[in-house]
Amino acid sequence: MTDAPLPRAFFDRPVELVAPDLLGRVLTHDTPSGTVAVRVTETEAYAGPLDPASHAYRGRTPRVEVMFGPPGHAYVYFTYGMHFCVNLVCGPPGTASAVLLRAGEVVAGAETAAARRLRSSARDLARGPARLCQALGIVREHNGLDVCSGGPLRISSGDSAPASVLSGPRVGVSSAKDVPWRYWIEDDPFVSPYRAHVPRRRRPGAAGKSVP
DNA sequence: AGGGGGATCTCCT
DNA sequence: GGAGATCCCCCTA
Numbered sequence: 237m238t239d240a241p242l243p244r245a246f247f248d249r250p251v252e253l254v255a256p257d258l259l260g261r262v263l264t265h266d267t268p269s270g271t272v273a274v275r276v277t278e279t280e281a282y283a284g285p286l287d288p289a290s291h292a293y294r295g296r297t298p299r300v301e302v303m304f305g306p307p308g309h310a311y312v313y314f315t316y317g318m319h320f321c322v323n324l325v326c327g328p329p330g331t332a333s334a335v336l337l338r339a340g341e342v343v344a345g346a347e348t349a350a351a352r353r354l355r356s357s358a359r360d361l362a363r364g365p366a367r368l369c370q371a372l373g374i375v376r377e378h379n380g381l382d383v384c385s386g387g388p389l390r391i392s393s394g395d396s397a398p399a400s401v402l403s404g405p406r407v408g409v410s411s412a413k414d415v416p417w418r419y420w421i422e423d424d425p426f427v428s429p430y431r432a433h434v435p436r437r438r439r440p441g442a443a444g445k446s447v448p
Numbered sequence: 449a450g451g452g453g454g455a456t457c458t459c460c461t
Numbered sequence: 462g463g464a465g466a467t468c469c470c471c472c473t474a
């Protein structure tokens with residue numbers, strides 16, 4: 237295992253390459269109430285202004301300013317009046333693409349995470365994008381943090397690459413449903429439960445187009 | 449200035 | 462399986 241942060245170059249690539257590569261990586265957050273670490277099991281890729289499902293679709297607005305900045309920073313947004321979700325920005329400045337962290341397994345600081353998620357089972361502590369943020373203590377003020385520079389919010393390579401990665405349509409988006417840019421670790425119990433999966437084996441270089 | 453919709457979660461039936 | 466919670470953002474007038 238290594239605790240060294242992923243290099244910024246890791247994120248300076250096309251988002252559909254970064255998203256599957258983030259599976260198995262470990263996101264860690266130090267706060268006064270404790271340190272929590274999550275092994276990522278599920279991600280989604282959102283491309284820039286040309287992706288109708290992306291928050292950057294309507295161009296550069298105050299909310300998505302971080303998306304248009306340099307790679308390796310956290311884009312945190314607030315939704316449904318009560319939840320936060322976290323993305324990691326990809327590509328050169330101006331690209332405005334990002335990977336949503338949809339689910340993970342708490343691998344350190346489970347007591348701290350459980351205190352933030354009062355009625356959650358151990359399995360559900362970070363099993364969903366808003367649950368993951370709550371378990372890690374990620375809120376609005378963490379928008380824009382650099383995860384590559386060894387700060388309080390950082391991502392490291394993790395123990396090992398997942399054995400098998402599947403991909404399918406993104407969750408909860410009302411446009412570009414056919415783009416299979418959701419990625420998850422096959423048979424991992426910490427993948428989010430909210431939509432039936434339409435499993436499809438991901439082949440090298442196959443990201444971007446779907447088949448019924 | 450108003451309004452519609454949202455990359456969700458939890459509890460209830 | 463379904464509705465309610467509950468704020469913010471952005472578009473339109």
